[in-house]
Amino acid sequence: MKLDVAIIGAGPAGLTAGIFVRRAGLKVACFEKLAIGGQAALTYSIDNFPGFEKISGFELMDKISTQAKNLGVQIEYCSVEKVEQLNNKFILTTSMGKVEANKIIIACGCKVRRLGLDNEQQLTGHGISYCASCDGNFFKGKTVAVVGGGNSAIADVEYLHNIAKKIYLINRRDVFRAGEFQLNKIKAYKNVEIITPAVITKFCEKGGELAGIEINHAGATKTIKLDGVFLAIGSYPELDFINFNLNLDQAGYIIVDQNMQTSVKNVYACGDVVSKNFRQVINACAEGATAGNSCVYN
Numbered sequence: 001m002k003l004d005v006a007i008i009g010a011g012p013a014g015l016t017a018g019i020f021v022r023r024a025g026l027k028v029a030c031f032e033k034l035a036i037g038g039q040a041a042l043t044y045s046i047d048n049f050p051g052f053e054k055i056s057g058f059e060l061m062d063k064i065s066t067q068a069k070n071l072g073v074q075i076e077y078c079s080v081e082k083v084e085q086l087n088n089k090f091i092l093t094t095s096m097g098k099v100e101a102n103k104i105i106i107a108c109g110c111k112v113r114r115l116g117l118d119n120e121q122q123l124t125g126h127g128i129s130y131c132a133s134c135d136g137n138f139f140k141g142k143t144v145a146v147v148g149g150g151n152s153a154i155a156d157v158e159y160l161h162n163i164a165k166k167i168y169l170i171n172r173r174d175v176f177r178a179g180e181f182q183l184n185k186i187k188a189y190k191n192v193e194i195i196t197p198a199v200i201t202k203f204c205e206k207g208g209e210l211a212g213i214e215i216n217h218a219g220a221t222k223t224i225k226l227d228g229v230f231l232a233i234g235s236y237p238e239l240d241f242i243n244f245n246l247n248l249d250q251a252g253y254i255i256v257d258q259n260m261q262t263s264v265k266n267v268y269a270c271g272d273v274v275s276k277n278f279r280q281v282i283n284a285c286a287e288g289a290t291a292g293n294s295c296v297y298n
C-alpha cells in the first residue's frame with residue numbers, strides 16, 4: 001500500500017487528522033490495532049465537547065469516525081510494528097504487510113499504567129479492571145474500589161456510583177489531580193468513601209477471583225473486602241515501534257512545535273502521545289486538525 005499520509009492511531013486526534021488530510025484530496029489511512037476511538041470511546045460521558053452538552057465517548061467517536069470514513073479516510077485494523085525512514089519515505093511494517101508513506105502522523109495515544117503487584121495480571125478480568133465503562137455492569141450492587149486521583153478515576157466513580165453498592169476511592173496522596181468541580185460532585189455521593197493517602201500493597205484472592213485488597217493507609221495496614229477494583233492510575237506513551245530518534249520529554253512524550261511537527265521532518269504527532277499538560281478529546285481533535293493541515297501545506 002502507498003499513501004501520502006499514514007496515521008498511526010484512530011482515536012480523536014488521528015481521525016480528525018485524517019479528515020483534514022482527506023479533505024485536501026490526499027490518500028490517507030489510519031492504522032488502529034484496538035478499537036476505533038481509542039481511550040475516548042471508553043469514556044462513559046463527555047460533557048465538555050462543544051456542540052454536545054452530554055454525549056457518550058462511544059457515540060462521539062462513532063460520529064467522528066463515520067465522518068472520516070465517508071470522506072474516504074481508510075481505516076486499517078492492524079498493529080504497526082515498525083516505522084522506518086528510507087530515502088525520504090516512511091516504511092511501516094504492519095500485521096497486514098508493508099506500507100509506504102510520504103508523511104506520518106503519530107496519534108497512537110498511551111497505554112494504561114498497571115500497579116505491577118504480584119497477581120495483578122492473573123486477576124485482571126477476575127475482579128481487576130482498567131475500564132469502568134466496559135466492566136462496571138458486572139458489579140451491580142457490589143462493593144468496589146477505584147484507584148487513582150486524576151480525572152479518569154473520578155469519571156470511573158461517577159460512572160459506578162449508580163451501579164455499585166459501595167465505592168472506595170483510593171488515592172496515594174491527599175491531593176487530587178482531578179478538577180475541583182468533578183471531585184466535589186463525587187464527594188457528595190453517599191456510597192462513596194475516599195481513603196487517602198493510601199496505596200494497595202496486595203490483591204487478596206479466593207478461588208481465582210479478587211476477594212479484597214490490603215492497603216497501607218497513612219502508615220497503617222488495613223484489609224478491605226471487595227468484589228472489584230478499577231485501576232485508573234494514568235497512562236504512558238509506548239513508542240518502541242518508531243525506528244528513528246524523536247525528541248521526547250522526560251516522561252517519554254513526543255515534543256512538537258505549534259504545527260504538531262516533531263523533531264523529524266515529515267513526522268507529526270497529536271493527541272495524548274504529545275508532551276503537554278492538558279489531555280482532553282477537544283484538544284486531541286484540535287491537534288489532529290493542525291497535524292493534518294501541516295501535512296498538507298508544509
Ligand code: NAP
Nearest residue numbers: 148149150151152153155172173177232233234235278279
Ligand atoms: P493522571 O491525571 O495522570 O492521574 C493519574 C493518577 O494516578 C494520579 O492521581 C497519580 O497520583 C496516580 N498514580 C499514578 N501512578 C500510581 C501508582 N503507581 N500507584 C498509585 N497511584 C498512582 O491520569 P488520568 O486520570 O488517566 O488522566 C489522564 C489525562 O486525561 C489527564 O490530562 C486528564 O485530565 C485527562 N482526562 C480528562 C477527563 C475529563 O475531563 N472528563 C477524563 C479522563 C481523563 P499522583 O498524583 O500522586 O501522581
